Amino acid sequence: MNWALVAAQCAYAFGCGELASQRLETLGLALARSIPVPKETADSPRRVGRWLHVMSLAFDVGGHSRLVQRWIENDVSGETHDLVVTCMSEFDFPELLEAVAARGGKVTMLGSTPSHIERARRLREIAWARADRVVLHAHPFDIIPTMAFGISGGPPVILLNHADHLFWMGAAISDQVINLREASEDLCVRLRGIDRNAILPIPLPLPAPNLDRASSRAKSRQRLYIPANALVFLTIGSAFKYRAIGDLDFVAMARRLLATLPDCHLVAVGPDAKSSGWAELSRDFKPRIHALGDQRDLAAYHAAADIYLEGFPFGSITALLEAGLTGLPFVRLPRTAPPPFSSARYALSVLDQPADTDVYFAQAVALAKSSEARRSQGTAARDAITSFHCGDAWRAKLAAFKKAAPPAHSIYPVQSTPLPDAEDRFWAQFLMNRPNPHPLAFMAEHARARKLHPHVDFTLVRTAMAIGKGSSKLSPLVWWAMGRHCTSIVSRALEIYMRYVGWRFQYRGQRRARLLRQSD
Incomplete structure (x- = not known):
């Protein structure tokens, strides 16, 4: 088990x-x-x-x-x-x-x-x-x-x-x-x-009525040190979801967006200033980048924003829906991401999904330059999400x-099919970008936690380290494996050392202690 x-x-x-x-x-x-x-x-x-x-x-x-x-x-x-x-x-x-x-x-x-x-x-x-x-x-x-x-x-x-x-x-x-x-x-x-x-x-x-949206917006921007008249983009998701895979590079797109719109700000909830790619972005566009790390209460960031940007290569569907529910217009992740993220999503289909990152960038710029487009698209998104995900509509x-629903419980055969090559490569690369140890070290760590004794294939470890991808994460596994497999060798070496060499130092220590006692 x-x-x-x-x-x-x-x-x-x-x-x-x-x-x-x-x-x-x-x-x-x-x-x-x-x-x-x-x-x-x-x-x-x-x-x-x-x-x-x-x-x-x-x-x-x-x-x-x-x-x-x-x-x-x-x-x-x-x-x-x-x-x-x-x-x-x-x-x-x-x-x-x-x-x-x-x-x-x-x-x-x-x-x-x-x-x-x-x-x-x-x-x-x-x-x-x-x-x-x-x-x-x-x-x-x-x-x-x-x-x-x-x-x-x-x-x-x-x-x-x-x-x-x-x-x-x-x-x-x-x-x-x-x-x-x-x-x-x-x-x-x-x-x-x-x-x-x-x-x-x-x-x-159900979307809460915001009776004093202007006041909430002003307070949120003041807390973030964002000018009242600035245009603000918002994105929400775990930091690892923004790590680039091929052309799906959100940080590169954000850099291009900030360079094109010199008065805009980007608020990112999830990534922080030390996250991969975000440190350089924060340095180059300070103070217009606000990488805040994980936050629990998102209402203040919704209030401060004008446009929501779905992160990629891995979108956060709940965060996108919650932003749309507040009336924020949004840009969906590109269709070049593999399923299930590149597919239509019922309520979200009221807004066109960009074909690639260039179209994504163009949609963001177009929204930034048109307050009327922001208002109409935000209203359409909020109404569509409410009619599908909220209140009586969801309860129906x-x-x-x-x-x-099925009336009774049974057991079923399992017949899985391997992932297509393109999807398999994408997800393997994405999962390796997550903040996990190397797969070999991960397996050994969890096996040890369950008091199992995995055999470490040093040829496999050397090959993995030579490949380079994630090789720095293998060091703990190597040291643990060396310690586990070499314990008997080390113990025998210490025994021989003490028998033929170490006794001399032990005798000298005892002689020094005896002389000190005599001098007292």
């Missing part, structure tokens, strides 16, 4: 040429059969109208945990929503805790249970005892849900496909896969062999999904 966990983590972090693994899923199902089956009795029937949301990790930054929170908040049907977190013993996200409590639910943390088998057993018991629907929001590497739900029976299991472009576990146990966009469904059918799909858009809160889609 531990090696399966390491393999899933490596496939998720660095890619493996496929988006699902029949071998890992089969292993997870075998482990599932070793876990006791809960007994359902007549005096403890499963409750109707009770959802169980399953997460691996929950954070107050980013769109993943917010999606779970907003799903629970937006469901006003009176149904109960419980939450189980498999890999944490506590978390600091009060809005999510409040959402669960408001719907009469209970939060269960399994992270303090050392055994993954025991966590899977507890998750299975909770689901069979309380839920009539299970929704998996788990991280792609989490094998616990596969072990918990790897047998037929119990409530139906619905997997929310929040990592559509990455390898994930759960294909064999998913009675239905919820996709957040149509391109995700295409990947599921084409590369994961899953035809049990539905589409449910990302839930968002949830109600339709409930009616079509």
